[in-house]
Amino acid sequence: MTWFILRRCGAAVMVLLLGSVLIFLGVRALPGDPAVVMAGEDASPALVAAIREEYGLDQPLPVQYVEYLRQTLSGNLGRSTQDQLPVTTILAERLPVTLELTALAMLVAITVGVLAGIVAAVRRGRLADYVATGFGLAGLSVPPFWLGLLAILLFSVTLRWLPASGYVPFTEDPVGNLQRMVLPTLVLGMGFAAVLMRQTRSAMLSALSADYIRTARSKGLPERAVVGVHALRNSLTTVVTVLGLQLGALISGAVVTEQIFVIPGFGKLTVDAVLTRNYPVIQAVVLVTVTAYVVINLLVDIAYAFLNPRIRLSGASHG
Amino acid sequence: MSLLDVTDLTVGFDTEDGHVHAVKEISFSLEEGEILALCGESGCGKTVTAMAVPRLLPPHTTRLSGSIRLGGRELTTLPEPLMRQVRGSEVSVVFQEPMTSLNPSFTVGFQIAEVLRRHENLSRAAARGRAVELLELVGIPAPAQRIKEYPHQLSGGMRQRVMIAIAVACSPRVLIADEPTTALDVTIQAGVLDVFRDLRDRLGTAIILITHDLGVVADIADRAVVMYAGRAAEQAPVEELFARPRHPYTLGLMRALPAAAVAGPAGRRRLAEIPGMVPSPLTDPDGCAFHARCPRRQDDCLAARPPLVRHGPAHLAACFHPGHPGEQP
Ligand SMILES: Nc1ncnc2c1ncn2[C@@H]1O[C@H](COP(=O)(O)OP(=O)(O)OP(=O)(O)O)[C@@H](O)[C@H]1O
Ligand code: SF4
Ligand SMILES: [Mg+2]
Numbered sequence: 351m352t353w354f355i356l357r358r359c360g361a362a363v364m365v366l367l368l369g370s371v372l373i374f375l376g377v378r379a380l381p382g383d384p385a386v387v388m389a390g391e392d393a394s395p396a397l398v399a400a401i402r403e404e405y406g407l408d409q410p411l412p413v414q415y416v417e418y419l420r421q422t423l424s425g426n427l428g429r430s431t432q433d434q435l436p437v438t439t440i441l442a443e444r445l446p447v448t449l450e451l452t453a454l455a456m457l458v459a460i461t462v463g464v465l466a467g468i469v470a471a472v473r474r475g476r477l478a479d480y481v482a483t484g485f486g487l488a489g490l491s492v493p494p495f496w497l498g499l500l501a502i503l504l505f506s507v508t509l510r511w512l513p514a515s516g517y518v519p520f521t522e523d524p525v526g527n528l529q530r531m532v533l534p535t536l537v538l539g540m541g542f543a544a545v546l547m548r549q550t551r552s553a554m555l556s557a558l559s560a561d562y563i564r565t566a567r568s569k570g571l572p573e574r575a576v577v578g579v580h581a582l583r584n585s586l587t588t589v590v591t592v593l594g595l596q597l598g599a600l601i602s603g604a605v606v607t608e609q610i611f612v613i614p615g616f617g618k619l620t621v622d623a624v625l626t627r628n629y630p631v632i633q634a635v636v637l638v639t640v641t642a643y644v645v646i647n648l649l650v651d652i653a654y655a656f657l658n659p660r661i662r663l664s665g666a667s668h669g
Numbered sequence: 670m671s672l673l674d675v676t677d678l679t680v681g682f683d684t685e686d687g688h689v690h691a692v693k694e695i696s697f698s699l700e701e702g703e704i705l706a707l708c709g710e711s712g713c714g715k716t717v718t719a720m721a722v723p724r725l726l727p728p729h730t731t732r733l734s735g736s737i738r739l740g741g742r743e744l745t746t747l748p749e750p751l752m753r754q755v756r757g758s759e760v761s762v763v764f765q766e767p768m769t770s771l772n773p774s775f776t777v778g779f780q781i782a783e784v785l786r787r788h789e790n791l792s793r794a795a796a797r798g799r800a801v802e803l804l805e806l807v808g809i810p811a812p813a814q815r816i817k818e819y820p821h822q823l824s825g826g827m828r829q830r831v832m833i834a835i836a837v838a839c840s841p842r843v844l845i846a847d848e849p850t851t852a853l854d855v856t857i858q859a860g861v862l863d864v865f866r867d868l869r870d871r872l873g874t875a876i877i878l879i880t881h882d883l884g885v886v887a888d889i890a891d892r893a894v895v896m897y898a899g900r901a902a903e904q905a906p907v908e909e910l911f912a913r914p915r916h917p918y919t920l921g922l923m924r925a926l927p928a929a930a931v932a933g934p935a936g937r938r939r940l941a942e943i944p945g946m947v948p949s950p951l952t953d954p955d956g957c958a959f960h961a962r963c964p965r966r967q968d969d970c971l972a973a974r975p976p977l978v979r980h981g982p983a984h985l986a987a988c989f990h991p992g993h994p995g996e997q998p
Contacts, residue, residue: 560769561764561766561769561770562769562770562771562772562773564725564764564770565762565764565770565771565772565832565835566772567725567756568723568725568756568757568761568762568764569756569757569761569783569784569787569835570753570754570755570756570757570758570784570787570788571753571757571783571787572753580772580775583772583774583775584772584773584774657774658774659773659774659819659821660773660819660821663819663822
């Protein structure tokens, strides 16, 4: 298992390095002087010169790349062309917002989706199954922005239960923070809950018809152990795989959700940076996204191996 | 009253194709320490008959009637929570499919310990210790090592023996073993039969042994029920059955056995093919179900269903024109 994890980590580092090369080349492939690109179109000549100096932009590309890597690793991602703030400062402000949103959405989606999937499978062909499957279908076919607008209309405008938009940090006003997070979380989580529900249901149905389930029953185990231990354990690999596959959708879903609810998170930062051609920020945003992708995929791989003894043990015995 | 009394057991399944008549009016009883063989060709209802006892048939599609009494207690109507206390502890099962009957996600040790913790309230450590002993009992080398392994690391024969270890863990009163030796090498087969014999001798466990292998029947069983198309064709103590088979189906099975194999060393002695078709389980015709394949059939065989008739002490056969007692198979 240790070997397996080390190998996967090594692969992840390789992917990240490759990603950093592409990001590095991306900005330099843009037409025009990279120093001007990074300083912003109407920056002063002094600033352009300073940036050319700071990044060694008159050096050959490999030297520049090493310098870029060194700066990135030491936490220097450049300055925003909009307000000259360090990009790291901006990220430190925006990233936690998005992390909170996605974490809450995942939490809700996993809880609701997996539980509903189990119930639907156990009560197959009965009312609970139809209700869960119906909601699953709805959750998949309703576009999140429409759902978001509907939710704002109902809960904020008509019922006035929840604020329509905006964000306050949890540390400043925990209740206000959670109140504002309810709708975005549900809007972002709904689609995942639906996907998870469907996949859990089908994985559980196939697990429940397996021979080892009959063995578990023949031991006199109570049904909650038969379902919750024997069947669920074999369905979890599916759940983990689905989570991994849904990652891209989660990131793009977060961008859309932040736009709808005017949440000053990472998604909104991305959209704003693209609209204003704020290249240092774009560079950083892509880097963070790639890193998030690689890290979460790594975690999914490890979780998958952990759940599946075949993979875990073969990884351990011959490297 | 015997340890287990099965009376007029009839089991059907509702399927998309119609009602499957799997088992019809089977009756048998099992004494403490007795080994009863259920034999007959594929699809004749052996597994369904046996799985009806611990109520492991699919609950929604199964239609069951008749009575199953264990130590005088009716199992067919026992509330499910009480039935769960019977399963694994009083009645346990070794399934026909050794490759898929263990859960791939848990260690062998966990799967053995689980049944001990459920019924004997053992601590984790104590259950683990017992699991090692049980693996040793079923002849698995290096058991302390093996309990940490997963099913995919074991061969089919090993898995089958793990299943047997699980089944015997709580010293059941009735052990159902469905083709327990089919997946095993001949040498290991003998060892497994020894485990059963030992269990019977030490604890008085009664065993329902389902097998295709007449050699195994002759070797270990006290009594046998020969099934055909869901019904008992013949039922007798094993020596009596081998010496004086009466039903033409049984006669055919024995005649098809190479004499050398019956007498000789262990080999694969499967029920031989008898030419002809088994009637579809979707129908339940009135006449004798063996009619189409029977060398002794006469006109009256289709008019009514032959009832089980006594041909000697504890010897029953369902045939209008049975073979003569002196007739050699
Ligand atoms: N769950 C079920 N639903 C519908 N039909 C079933 C079910 N289980 C068994 N049957 C049918 O009942 C009949 C008896 O099956 P059973 O498994 O008892 O045969 P068997 O004697 O054990 O055969 P084998 O030697 O191949 O194991 C077969 O026709 C089978 O198709
Ligand atoms: S009743 Fe007739 S057909 Fe049936 S087994 Fe006996 S002789 Fe054959
Ligand atoms: Mg069978």
